[in-house]
Amino acid sequence: MRPRPEVLASAPVVHGGAPPGLVDFSVNSNPLGPAPAVLAACRAATIDRYPEPHAAPLRAALAATLGLAPDQVLVGNGSSELLWLLALAYLERGDRVLVVGPTFGEYARACQLLGAVVTELRAQADDAFQPDIAALVASARALRPKLTFLCNPNNPTGVYLPAKVVAALLDAVPGLLVLDEAYVDFVEAPWDARPLLADSRLVLLRSLTKSHALAGVRLGYALAAPATIAHLQAVQPPWSVNTVAIAAGLAAVEAGHHVAAGRRLARAAVAYLSDQLRGLGWAPRPTAANFLLVEVRDAAATTAALRQYGIQVRDCTSFGLPAYVRLGARPLGDCAALVAVAGRLATAEVV
Ligand SMILES: Cc1ncc(COP(=O)(O)O)c(C=O)c1O
Structure with a gap:
């Protein structure tokens, strides 16, 4: 039985998400978690x-x-x-x-x-x-x-x-x-x-x-x-x-109130990440949302390198943006961990 031609032509969309154990910056939701x-x-x-x-x-x-x-x-x-x-x-x-x-x-x-x-x-x-x-x-x-x-x-x-x-x-x-x-x-x-x-x-x-x-x-x-x-x-x-x-x-x-608190934390997280990553030579774009689009040299390589340190980011190649990763706002401790890893990668000239 053949399905409609559109079904055969359709390719799944790539989404964020990470296996348990990784710190997941690839998903963009309230950084406080559920109320x-x-x-x-x-x-x-x-x-x-x-x-x-x-x-x-x-x-x-x-x-x-x-x-x-x-x-x-x-x-x-x-x-x-x-x-x-x-x-x-x-x-x-x-x-x-x-x-x-x-x-x-x-x-x-x-x-x-x-x-x-x-x-x-x-x-x-x-x-x-x-x-x-x-x-x-x-x-x-x-x-x-x-x-x-x-x-x-x-x-x-x-x-x-x-x-x-x-x-x-x-x-x-x-x-x-x-x-x-x-x-x-x-x-x-x-x-x-x-x-x-x-x-x-x-x-x-x-x-x-x-x-x-x-x-x-x-x-x-x-x-x-x-x-x-x-x-x-x-x-x-x-x-x-x-x-x-x-x-x-x-x-x-x-x-x-939980959404308002999540918004405040998200704004603080993206401001912090933006500031710190710019200092490391990455190129974050301005954002109105709870995530940050960051220009890197090679999104796939950056994603793979961060993964070695237990950090998942969203490789934006599937959006047609192979030089960008997207970082969702997370609690500030997680953001500091990401910045520390990014610093190590920058020093080692990995990304
Ligand atoms: C722009 C946009 N709209 C809708 C959705 C779907 O969200 P939901 O979990 O509500 O289906 C997403 C999920 O990533 C999204 O990025």
Whole structure:
């Protein structure tokens, strides 16, 4: 039995992650780990019953916290599930999709699996990885993509676009603009994208996986017009958000202070790493997020050398950036350990 041709053509996306025992700078989540109340809620979750098919209690709690109606919210098994649902709900073979790159690889993969033709408009290192907005607007008008993906702040560049730029892009797209705010909770002074939901072409994605360090639980949500949410729900498998994740989410909604503390630590960690690594001759880029894109000579060699010392970083070759590694914020002791190893490697002229 042969699957659809898109299945055979599809290659898995490379992601971060490290085996136990390594200090993992390759994943970008709250450096404090999960909040104690969230851990307690996970432990207390009832796991011998089916959850609500579409996580209704958590949806209601998120809606109340965000000042939206429950029919403007859909909870997913990570925000990844939600972007896959967007592809599934809207794309037919041959449809066009625009991706503002370099960025998270699942946007393109999900869309290509549905047979869509993906155009990536890449920001360039020479432009400080700022996307060319005029070119984006022109492409949106020329290509007429059904979906346009913009990650803000962007993974892996850390670039954060202001409201007026996103609003200009939203004006130009004929289809849906998917604004992925997976890392927005780590921005020092973020702007509020919710007012843009007045335009029914906007879909906002957010990730509790990142804000609350719940990578293993998997939890994210989409905010959009009720009709869009209904389309996404129509293609979402029932029970995809499990009982433990719903319990974690309900506790997380009450634990905003933990996100704020994680943001403060993340800001301190990236500032420290940036400063120290620059002193060693590495070239960190400015970042608005809880991770740092660092120019090195050879990402693969640097990643391998750091691994010898028990440190995992994200080799950005798979983003098309073979001279960059990405470092996620971690507690300051771990950051000091990374700087010490980087110093040894620099002295030995290994990297
Ligand atoms: C930009 C971006 N969006 C979404 C995700 C997926 O996050 P989640 O764990 O919520 O599925 C990631 C994970 O790395 C990401 O980098």
